[in-house]
Amino acid sequence: MKKLLITGFEPFGGEKINPSWEAVKLLPDEIGDFSLTKIEVPVVFGKAADTVIEKAEEMNADAVICVGQAGGRTGVTPEMVAVNLRFASIPDNEGNQPKDVPVIEGGENAYFSTLPVRKMTAAVSEAEITSSVSYSAGTYVCNDLIYSVLHRFKNTGTKACFIHVPFIPEQTTDKPSMELETIAKALEIAIKAI
Numbered sequence: 001m002k003k004l005l006i007t008g009f010e011p012f013g014g015e016k017i018n019p020s021w022e023a024v025k026l027l028p029d030e031i032g033d034f035s036l037t038k039i040e041v042p043v044v045f046g047k048a049a050d051t052v053i054e055k056a057e058e059m060n061a062d063a064v065i066c067v068g069q070a071g072g073r074t075g076v077t078p079e080m081v082a083v084n085l086r087f088a089s090i091p092d093n094e095g096n097q098p099k100d101v102p103v104i105e106g107g108e109n110a111y112f113s114t115l116p117v118r119k120m121t122a123a124v125s126e127a128e129i130t131s132s133v134s135y136s137a138g139t140y141v142c143n144d145l146i147y148s149v150l151h152r153f154k155n156t157g158t159k160a161c162f163i164h165v166p167f168i169p170e171q172t173t174d175k176p177s178m179e180l181e182t183i184a185k186a187l188e189i190a191i192k193a194i
């Protein structure tokens with residue numbers, strides 16, 4: 001079987017849970033051709049990437065999918081691109097708040113995802129779960145993580161992408177949300193489409 005590292009984040013920004021890790025935890029240990037390794041990642045610039053890269057190297061992952069919360073989005077949104085920019089409007093979980101500094105000094109301006117995000121999104125939409133391709137993962141820790149992973153595994157057999165997911169109903173009264181089980185189902189469908 002092929003090896004997939006799938007990651008979710010710890011809570012941040014005053015939230016008590018992060019639907020990304022909650023959904024990843026619900027996934028079966030095998031999906032399609034992949035056996036899954038799941039880890040929870042800190043919401044800390046640099047540390048998130050170090051954690052994921054170390055694990056992906058150790059297990060010699062064929063694919064890496066990082067999942068994160070994008071509060072306010074209505075659907076499951078695979079990210080097409082990551083940019084070499086850190087700009088935090090709130091501090092990360094260790095108090096860092098970088099403003100307009102690169103993720104990697106001298107790195108490419110941007111990287112495209114190396115997993116088939118358009119195909120993955122289409123499969124999720126076909127199952128009648130709200131989903132669209134996103135063209136910005138922001139400039140916070142999620143972008144930082146996927147930029148670093150794409151940089152590290154450029155021109156290797158390890159393919160990667162990021163998927164942002166909405167709040168779950170327990171987190172909000174006035175923002176869009178999606179049931180946790182639906183988010184997990186969407187991730188499963190996306191993985192099957194790779």
Ligand code: PCA
Nearest residue numbers: 009068069140141142143
């Ligand atoms: N979402 C944040 C960081 C952690 C998470 O789940 C982001 O979109 O950058």
